[in-house]
Amino acid sequence: MCKPKVAVIGTGGTIASQGRGPLDTQDYASSGRPILTAAELVAGVPALAEVADVVPVPFANIPSTAIGWTEWRALLACIAETKAAHPDLAGIVVTHGTATLEETAYFLSLTLPDEMPVVITGAQRPFTALSSDAPMNLVDAVRVAADPQSRGLGVLVVLNDEVHAAREVTKTSTGRLQTFRSPDLGALGHVDADRVSLWRRPARLLPMAEHFDVRGIETPPRVDVTYSVAGGDGLAVRAFLDAGAQGIVAAAFAPGFTTPAERDALGVAIAAGCVVVLSSRAGSGRAFPTRRYGEQGFVSADNLNPQKARVLLMLALTRTRDRAAIAELFARA
Known part of the structure; x- marks a missing residue:
């Protein structure tokens, strides 16, 4: 059976960071070790090959504290180029630092021009940490991006086995793995071992015809x-x-x-x-x-x-x- 094709665009962040050792879950930003590229991140999670044909796409290796309007516009362009280069994509995953993950997700949900699943994921522990959440979050995000039922739900955020709507989710804890929550309405669903289980659709989605075109706006x-x-x-x-x-x-x-x-x-x-x-x-x-x-x-x-x-x-x-x-x-x- 042919596996779905999913692109993974790497922007850096904790999910791709390397600490000094397996117990370094706090000071890894100053470890001196480079942030993994999208290709290195994908290669470091062999289990991805079991769920999809994954295409790594380089973008940036930066902390999400350095991401704003300029990077958002560049990410939009990268997504468009990736779709054009791979017209058979089932979906796209963007790996991202958790500091501004929710803002990037909401920006993309208001500016992406079609209904292809785009899933944002990150991690609370660096890739090299003991019991890092990075590999499972990446696998879960790829599974959600590849799932046909994710189409038309807007940009999704997947961490800690949960699926959230970009508009609703927020980071609620500095260090706990269950940091991303949708306080008023809860998760859209869960990523279980046997399937992606979605329980509801987000009601607040801007129609595609009203999405914002920011391609020519360099300064917001x-x-x-x-x-x-x-x-x-x-x-x-x-x-x-x-x-x-x-x-x-x-x-x-x-x-x-x-x-x-x-x-x-x-x-x-x-x-x-x-x-x-x-x-x-x-x-x-x-x-x-x-x-x-x-x-x-x-x-x-x-x-x-x-x-x-x-x-x-x-x-x-x-x-x-x-x-x-x-x-x-x-x-x-």
Whole structure:
């Protein structure tokens, strides 16, 4: 029986990192050993050959803390080139550091132009660590990418035997293997020994016709995040505005309130033409669109966390500055 073909694009991160020895699970970034290339990573997991015909694709060997708009656009181009070079692909896996994995996944889910399965995976322990999660996460991701039922679900995130939607998942622990969770709604399914078991489809998927085309946008609109704390005086808001912010995401107190001083500063930003999106620092639940904040011009992030609200606002501002249109987008995407 012919095995499905899956491309593995390597971007670096912990999943491809090498420590000083099997017990080095913390300081491997300074081990002096190189990050594995996509080809080396695939070769290091012989079990991959049992589930798919895997094509390694080089991209970058960097920590995910170094990934942003420029790398996202380059990754989009790499995905497009990989599809063109291998028209018989069943799906694509992107290996990624966990620090910004959720942001890359959500960006791709809003910008990829077709329904081919794209699965993002990473690891909490480096490839060389005792009981590393890297090999199994990679195998699971390839299995999910190769599975026909993954088609049309948007970008998926697979770690720790779980399948999550890009929009919903977030990193919740610095070091535990079960770090990626979808706080409000839970996993889409699991990767079991006998099959990929999916239990639901994500309801919040932007239609393909509305996906963002960023190929010609080298510099994104500046969007910053301000974090509400007791006694916050709004100084950060004013600094962001002075720096040229076109959008600001407020990581507000749950369920979506700032300090009075922050609200005043954000009101000044709105009056100056900056789009302000109200998210929550709680990590779960919606930022409710209250009348008081709505009348002042705030846009609700719904239940997007601040870092993902920033991704969507950056993309939205490439298309429109109309607050009503952006608010409608946040209610659907």
